[in-house]
Amino acid sequence: MANGVELDKSLQSIRYNRGSLWLLDQRKLPLETVYLDIKDSKDGWVAIKEMVVRGAPAIAIAAALSLAVEVSNLGVFSGTPNDAASFISNKFDYLVSSRPTAVNLSDAATKLKEVVQKAAATASEAETVLQAYIEAAEVMLEDDVASNKAIGNYGATLIQKQQKDPKSISVLTHCNTGSLATAGYGTALGVIRALHEKGVLERAYCTETRPFNQGSRLTAFELVHDNIPATLIADSAAAALMKDGRVNAVIVGADRVAANGDTANKIGTYSLALSAMHHGIPFYVAAPLTSIDLSLSSGQEIVIEERSAKELLNSRGGLGEQVAASGISVWNPAFDVTPATVISGIITEKGVITKDETGSFDIKSFAQEVATYP
Numbered sequence: 049m050a051n052g053v054e055l056d057k058s059l060q061s062i063r064y065n066r067g068s069l070w071l072l073d074q075r076k077l078p079l080e081t082v083y084l085d086i087k088d089s090k091d092g093w094v095a096i097k098e099m100v101v102r103g104a105p106a107i108a109i110a111a112a113l114s115l116a117v118e119v120s121n122l123g124v125f126s127g128t129p130n131d132a133a134s135f136i137s138n139k140f141d142y143l144v145s146s147r148p149t150a151v152n153l154s155d156a157a158t159k160l161k162e163v164v165q166k167a168a169a170t171a172s173e174a175e176t177v178l179q180a181y182i183e184a185a186e187v188m189l190e191d192d193v194a195s196n197k198a199i200g201n202y203g204a205t206l207i208q209k210q211q212k213d214p215k216s217i218s219v220l221t222h223c224n225t226g227s228l229a230t231a232g233y234g235t236a237l238g239v240i241r242a243l244h245e246k247g248v249l250e251r252a253y254c255t256e257t258r259p260f261n262q263g264s265r266l267t268a269f270e271l272v273h274d275n276i277p278a279t280l281i282a283d284s285a286a287a288a289l290m291k292d293g294r295v296n297a298v299i300v301g302a303d304r305v306a307a308n309g310d311t312a313n314k315i316g317t318y319s320l321a322l323s324a325m326h327h328g329i330p331f332y333v334a335a336p337l338t339s340i341d342l343s344l345s346s347g348q349e350i351v352i353e354e355r356s357a358k359e360l361l362n363s364r365g366g367l368g369e370q371v372a373a374s375g376i377s378v379w380n381p382a383f384d385v386t387p388a389t390v391i392s393g394i395i396t397e398k399g400v401i402t403k404d405e406t407g408s409f410d411i412k413s414f415a416q417e418v419a420t421y422p
Contacts, residue, residue, distance in 0.1 A: 132175075291327060332392055
């Protein structure tokens, strides 16, 4: 229990109580379970940058809570309410620089800055502003779990409705989108969990997800832990698996979705989408509305990070011994962009975004419509 937030005790990437934050070092999974003590925003920045914590929703929450811990332990703040608001705003600008592709992080910054600015406008003491920030960050943690479960339910219902045999469904997923990538339950993996809970999941297939192996290290870990029937495949085996008729749907997460539906996700997602289209298999993106960036008209505007060459040159995603020839150049983008044209639907906590009669996603209208409901 973290200030009233009930989380999965066994698979928590984030352990938080007011004034204290521990992040599961996912670089060491599945062989070691080590939590790092995050004392301030600097620790949070390093944890995000070095992939101690990863997954767009978890990144945003870890950033918010790392600053909440720092604020909780500040002691007496010598300044005005506006000074306190500026302090938090500057700290969050710094945190956002740790992972520019994950829109959830910048979205969290915008929302939390609005909270402190509003508090500063009416507060007589800086402490009031700081307390407002801490409480808002904690609400974000709670909301993420509820959001993921809603995504899981919407996704499971959608996939069931579109299958010839709604009681025997096999799903392929990529990267890690479960409780290790979020505050709990997961997005794409949350849909798989929901199908399993309904008793209709025949098998979940997960890719190894090169080069950092989030699929084999993390998704496989979660699936085995939850006793979900699952099989690990090499990234390059996905097309053959689809050709054999062993996949009913593909579902992935997202780090950023542009206004037209183009989606940035872990490298290799685009290949899966093309293969799914070729084999007539629906390809879904599961993500909270915070992953949608309406300021970007298309995926061409999404900034794609490049990771260290060591992740390809050395085993264990760069942590082990050298396996590639010395002197070889490396191109190691962390993400690719899947065009909206090959995406069947976008599953959010407010429902499924489907294509209109022109074959396009009208995400802006969907967002405006659901914003009018609680």
